[in-house]
Amino acid sequence: MLKRWIRKPAPDREKVEHLSAALRVNESIIALLCQRGICSFDEAKAYFRPTLEALPDPMLMRDMDLAVQRLVEALFQEEKVLVYGDYDVDGTTSVALVYSYLRSLFGPARIDYYIPDRYIEGYGISNMGIDWAAANGFKLIVALDCGVKAVDKISYARDKGVDFIVCDHHLPGDELPPAVAVLDPKRSDCPYPYKELSGCGVGFKLMQALCRSQGFDEEPLHELMDLLAVSIAADIVPITGENRTLMYHGLRRLNDPSIETRPGLYALRQLAGLREGPLTVSSLVFGFAPRINAAGRLGDAKRSVAMLLSETAEQALATASVVDQTNTERRGFDTRITEEALQMIETDLELRNARSTVLFKQDWHKGVIGIVASRCLDKYYRPTVILTESNGKATGSARSVAGFDVHQAILECSDLLEQFGGHMYAAGLTLPLENVAEFRRRFEAVVASRIKEEQLIPPVEIDLPLRLREVTWNFFNLLRQMEPFGPGNPSPVFEAQQVYAVPGTAKVVGTSHLKLTLMQEDSNQIDAIGFGLSDHYGRISKGQPFNICYTVDVNEWRGQKSLQLRLKDIGWE
Incomplete structure (x- = not known):
């Protein structure tokens, strides 16, 4: 498919030189930072080493004081609390995080969780869920990743003597629901400085505010940041500002060999075949998220929460295996229906x-x-x-x-x-x-x-021109300091002109992928792969020069690591 190459404006040369001298870092890396609005020493320090201490105060969120007050009231008046979440990854990780933390305070007898059935109850708050809560003696529901538009449902709950705290991140409607508190950074009257939290992120801020109001140790809450990282990745929210800090620390927990991995996430990692190398945002998006989502799409999303809450490897693997099987079934439906849909268009x-x-x-x-x-x-x-x-x-x-x-x-x-x-x-x-x-x-x-x-025409945004001779291990290691990559902080894309395939190296692999070794006049050879780019094989194999836009990656094969270019597109003059 033809693509549009969109070249980002070059950053201010004077700013690049000044910051490069201050940080003693490659000018290409500094140019990437300046393109992303990071132009001072302090901004660069915060970007490369994000700290939890720099996160905004949760009490800045509108209604946070009311939410904390109601939770404290429930805690000391020995009320039962129901943690209610949507059936997707953001909803189920939100439930797992908030339920885990509150269970340590309320005890197992006074807290439970509820995920609506996608097909019987539909999205968000349901009358069936409210009826279940009222019948089982719950006086307070903490709704996560849903509820900001549930005006009628929350009115119904209030009439039944059930209070709501809403933790949502979707755009509110013209009228807010009559909850005790509506926590949503996207409220027009909410002064919270970061607007792009996931639903799980809003739940995390509520737990953080509860901690601080009561003088509780925050470390048990930080231990749940692996769940928050999965939520941020799966919900495709921007990896900027606060989200980037939360993702950075969540991935550190997942990848730190000295920290025991949550059994449910460890089981998912095994089933997804992600046994080697550090987990990244992409690992969570393509390895974890579809399996967690599958339970809500085809089965019972409570299975996903049960897996995330598993306390032993045996429990986790048993539940994760069912979730993984559901994902396999989902892939079968997905493939068949996609083929039917494409056939409808083509005919x-x-x-x-x-x-x-x-x-x-x-x-x-x-x-x-x-x-x-x-x-x-x-x-x-x-x-x-x-x-x-x-x-x-x-x-x-x-x-x-x-x-x-x-x-x-x-x-x-x-x-x-x-x-x-x-x-x-x-x-x-x-x-x-x-x-x-x-x-x-x-x-x-x-x-x-x-x-x-x-x-x-699909766009490919190009950050900088970069000759192949500049793609070195030292450069790549500096590039990795810019992780975690994702929406809002994408992996940098570079452009190189007049490159050649080393004779005899170009070949088609799989059904449509191109594998080859590249060089420029002044460069060493470097391997490259272009997924879905096999249509270019004929001209490349004839020795014609071409232009590429690419990201830099590592290829691991039989214990050996080498730099590799991942081609986004190929252009001809």
């Missing part, structure tokens, strides 16, 4: 030529349609909505391309919908079956009128 001329994709099939599994939407987006780069039937309605997931607000496009079709929610790049929606055809027509019209031609 329909109108769909192929459209500016958007809207597909509906009654028997597609609701639990994987978000994944299928992402797969279709990868193949046909345009705003995509995948719908299936559930409880007599059409329900689905939307995904978007860089720079196009799919939530706004859906909003303009809202008279056809029963409910929808989400953000610029991902959304969920439900509508009557009889409205599907009209929604497809209207959504296509909105997208076609708004989207720019260049937005239909």
Whole structure:
């Protein structure tokens, strides 16, 4: 697929030279820092060595004082507390973190957790969950990763004598729910300085505030930061500011050989085949998250929480094996439905030529349609909505391309919908079956009128030009000091022009991948791999020079490590 190469502006040369001299660090590394807004010695120090002491005071969050006061009241009046979370990774890790910490204070008899059934109760707070809490004597519910729009549900709970503390990170609606406290940095009246916490991050701040108000030791809370790291990675929130600090320390816990790994996460690591090397954000996104998510998509998300809370390796492995099997089943659904969806596009001329994709099939599994939407987006780069039937309605997931607000496009079709929610790049929606055809027509019209031609071409953002001779172990080790990488702090992408494949080294591996050894006129040879770039093999094998954009990686093979370029794209002049 053709890609747009977008070159970031070069940073101010004087700032680069000044900071490079102050830090005694390679100018290319300093240029990367300045591009990310880190232009002073103190900013660089905080970036390379983020400390927990520098995190914002949790009491800055609106309603935090009320939330802490209600928790303390429940603690000393011996009330029962229910920890309630969504069924995705952010929700289940939130529940595991908050439940673990509060259990040490309240004791096992006065605390429990609840995850709604995706298919029976749907997303977020449910009347069924509230009824269960009231029937079992719970006076307080701490809702995590959900609740900020649950006005009617929380009103229902209040009428039944059940209080709520909401810990959410989604955009609030016009009216806040009548909870004791609504903790959400995205509230328009919330002065908390960092707005991009995950749901688990908001729960962590509540526990941090509780600790400090009562003079408790924070170390037991810090021991739960591995769960917080999984949440941040899986929910694709920016790895900037506070999130980057939390991720940095969470990964340190996961990778420190002197710290015993949480049994549930250790079991996941084994089942995901991540036995060697340090865990990274990518490890958590692609190794841990799908397995935790699968339980909520196809089975019972409480299994994921039980796995994360396991106290022994035997317990954890038994539960993780079930979760892993569920993930295998999920992959089967995912693959089959993706093939069907792509076939629908490929055999329909109108769909192929459209500016958007809207597909509906009654028997597609609701639990994987978000994944299928992402797969279709990868193949046909345009705003995509995948719908299936559930409880007599059409329900689905939307995904978007860089720079196009799919939530706004859906909003303009809202008279056809029963409910929808989400953000610029991902959304969920439900509508009557009889409205599907009209929604497809209207959504296509909105997208076609708004989207720019260049937005239909996937972008590759390039940080800096970098000649191959500059890719050394010393440079790579400095580059790794910029980790953890992720959204908002991506792994740097470099450009090199007029490179050649060493004769005889280019080959196609797998079905569509390109493996080769590269050189420039003034460089040593370096191995490279380009996933999905095999279409370039013919011209490369003829010895023609070409341009590349790439990231720097390490290849480990039979105990030997070597630097390797991971090609993002290949260009020809």
